[in-house]
Amino acid sequence: MRQKIVAGNWKMNKTLEEANILASEIKGMVADEVKGDVKVIFCVPFPYLVPLKNLLGADPRISLAAQNCSEHESGAYTGEVSAAMLKSIGIPYVVLGHSERRQYFGEDGKLLAKKVDVALKHGLLPIFCCGEPLEVRESNGHEALVKKQIEESLYHLDAAGIQKVIIAYEPVWAIGTGKTATSQQAQDMHAVIRRSLAAKYGEAVANEITIQYGGSVNAANAKELFSQPDVDGGLVGGASLKSREFADVIKAM
Ligand code: PEP
Numbered sequence: 001m002r003q004k005i006v007a008g009n010w011k012m013n014k015t016l017e018e019a020n021i022l023a024s025e026i027k028g029m030v031a032d033e034v035k036g037d038v039k040v041i042f043c044v045p046f047p048y049l050v051p052l053k054n055l056l057g058a059d060p061r062i063s064l065a066a067q068n069c070s071e072h073e074s075g076a077y078t079g080e081v082s083a084a085m086l087k088s089i090g091i092p093y094v095v096l097g098h099s100e101r102r103q104y105f106g107e108d109g110k111l112l113a114k115k116v117d118v119a120l121k122h123g124l125l126p127i128f129c130c131g132e133p134l135e136v137r138e139s140n141g142h143e144a145l146v147k148k149q150i151e152e153s154l155y156h157l158d159a160a161g162i163q164k165v166i167i168a169y170e171p172v173w174a175i176g177t178g179k180t181a182t183s184q185q186a187q188d189m190h191a192v193i194r195r196s197l198a199a200k201y202g203e204a205v206a207n208e209i210t211i212q213y214g215g216s217v218n219a220a221n222a223k224e225l226f227s228q229p230d231v232d233g234g235l236v237g238g239a240s241l242k243s244r245e246f247a248d249v250i251k252a253m
Pocket residue numbers: 009011170174175176177178214215216217235236237238239
């Protein structure tokens with residue numbers, strides 16, 4: 001059975017005080033209301049990783065992710081944070097290749113392959129984001145582009161490596177726009193990704209890999225999106241910043 005995962009990407013939002021309140025509220029709602037084995041991950045700004053780790057304690061259902069890490073091991077890279085540092089503070093996950101990193105920080109497939117490698121080397125589990133911009137969807141190039149993104153950055157891994165990766169399909173035109181993919185569009189692309197994984201690594205491996213959908217997921221559309229057979233959860237931006245709404249998204253899983 002694939003792990004169901006709902007992750008909240010807080011991006012560059014919240015003060016520490018607000019972060020503490022948000023995390024505490026969601027933790028309480030998850031404890032009181034969420035049944036089943038869905039895993040919840042807060043993808044938070046670097047300064048909040050340690051305080052939130054302390055606040056959350058040893059809750060087996062809620063984990064933390066960094067939103068990025070350096071492709072370098074260590075050294076003279078002012079302002080960067082390494083995978084080894086994240087591991088040393090007990091963080092299990094790292095988001096890599098979010099479309100905002102690709103768009104604003106020039107991250108490309110080759111660089112992301114290096115980040116995936118350094119993350120795995122230090123025992124971090126990557127949440128690897130892929131997805132097409134609107135013009136690519138409109139010209140019907142979305143399947144080819146997403147396959148290329150995962151091939152470029154992930155397909156050098158062996159079967160043991162790929163099984164540690166969570167894939168997040170996030171059509172760029174749906175991120176932060178309020179314009180979500182239809183559940184059929186999400187399912188179709190997730191099936192394309194899974195077929196590609198199966199062709200490279202075999203059915204058994206492909207069937208174990210969690211593929212999340214991201215792009216304007218909210219409490220109103222989550223149930224329909226998450227009911228698709230190849231949609232194993234969500235990567236949620238805006239709606240993860242409101243405790244009641246995010247808890248409702250988690251419940252929809
Ligand atoms: C995201 O940041 O990954 C995201 C999907 O954002 P939103 O849910 O706001 O579209």
